[in-house]
Amino acid sequence: MALKLPGSINECVYFTRRTFGEGNNGKIMAWVYKMDCPKCRKAKMGKPKDETGHKKIRAKIYVCPECAYTESKEVHEPKLTVEVKYACPFCGNVGEATTPYKRKSFEGVPSYVFECGKCKKKIGITKKMKAGKKKGAAEEDDDGDDD
Numbered sequence: 001m002a003l004k005l006p007g008s009i010n011e012c013v014y015f016t017r018r019t020f021g022e023g024n025n026g027k028i029m030a031w032v033y034k035m036d037c038p039k040c041r042k043a044k045m046g047k048p049k050d051e052t053g054h055k056k057i058r059a060k061i062y063v064c065p066e067c068a069y070t071e072s073k074e075v076h077e078p079k080l081t082v083e084v085k086y087a088c089p090f091c092g093n094v095g096e097a098t099t100p101y102k103r104k105s106f107e108g109v110p111s112y113v114f115e116c117g118k119c120k121k122k123i124g125i126t127k128k129m130k131a132g133k134k135k136g137a138a139e140e141d142d143d144g145d146d147d
């Protein structure tokens, strides 16, 4: 099964792209597609927008722009899947993986965790890249979660 890259960030509730590991030989692109509204099935559920049309990234709910059906983060996010394209920093394997859209503690940091299909080492997509000494090199997640 080949993963389909999102055509636009607007199709996603989450998107991140980063390099990591020794010598930055690990690469990750990860995204979570929006889900069809389970009620009307006419639109994709997303974070609500404010009056100026900006996404309220810290909102605790998802809303259907068509029928205004809402779901809390707690209900909605476990139904979503993180899709990942990666280059493994341990074995160099380039592959794809999926993992639930739910952070787990990985080496003490909340992360989306997946396994390299070749060397079976676990790789965590941390909330914000811990860039170690290279401060400022980190890319922030665009989901704005702060919990």
Ligand SMILES: [Zn+2]
Pocket: 037, 038, 039, 040, 041, 042, 043, 064, 065, 066, 067, 068, 069
């Ligand atoms: Zn709807």
Ligand SMILES: [Zn+2]
Pocket: 088, 089, 090, 091, 092, 093, 116, 117, 118, 119, 120, 121
């Ligand atoms: Zn590997």
